[in-house]
Amino acid sequence: MACPVNHTAVELNPGLLPLDWLLGAWESDEPGEGCFPTIKPFRYTETLHFSHVGQPVINFMFNAFHAESKKPLHRECGFIRMQPGTNRVAFIIAQNSGLVEIEEGELTGQQLNLHTQSLARVSFAREPHVQQISRVFQLRPDGKLEQTVSMATDNQPLMQHLRITYRRAS
Numbered sequence: 001m002a003c004p005v006n007h008t009a010v011e012l013n014p015g016l017l018p019l020d021w022l023l024g025a026w027e028s029d030e031p032g033e034g035c036f037p038t039i040k041p042f043r044y045t046e047t048l049h050f051s052h053v054g055q056p057v058i059n060f061m062f063n064a065f066h067a068e069s070k071k072p073l074h075r076e077c078g079f080i081r082m083q084p085g086t087n088r089v090a091f092i093i094a095q096n097s098g099l100v101e102i103e104e105g106e107l108t109g110q111q112l113n114l115h116t117q118s119l120a121r122v123s124f125a126r127e128p129h130v131q132q133i134s135r136v137f138q139l140r141p142d143g144k145l146e147q148t149v150s151m152a153t154d155n156q157p158l159m160q161h162l163r164i165t166y167r168r169a170s
Helices: 013-020
Strands: 024-028 032-036 039-051 059-067 070-080 088-095 101-110 111-121 130-139 145-153 157-170
Touching: 013 039, 013 059, 013 070, 032 145, 039 070, 039 157, 088 111, 101 130
Parallel strands: none
Antiparallel strands: 024 039, 024 157, 032 039, 032 157, 039 059, 059 070, 070 088, 088 101, 101 111, 111 130, 130 145, 145 157
């Protein structure tokens, strides 16, 4: 027997109201740029989807593609939680590279600053291993969303890896 599906819009959990500016679909405004000392610089496009089902959690899915070839690159999915009564935010992330992480940080206005709290990977993950990630999401005054990701590996210190700007998808 199939479970009934409720297609009625569900109200956002009140604990997530400070993050309501993230909700919806976003697509890269123009190709983002990626670089790191151990890889060739690249350009990419990306779609982001932030949704909810009324629980105190935001669901997300990020899909990145090579800017020129359109080949799928990187995928992340997971959940965003807020510590009740605070501006503390946690991202629980699973990546198609075999990395699973928890990033925690603070929400200040319409800017999220997150840093690795916990990290695990599949036993056969490619080296050098990622050791730390930090990311910043910021809703700009022009309505565009900007994301900057920094990364550290076994042999490289924390440095900027990705930068991209998104507009709301129509």
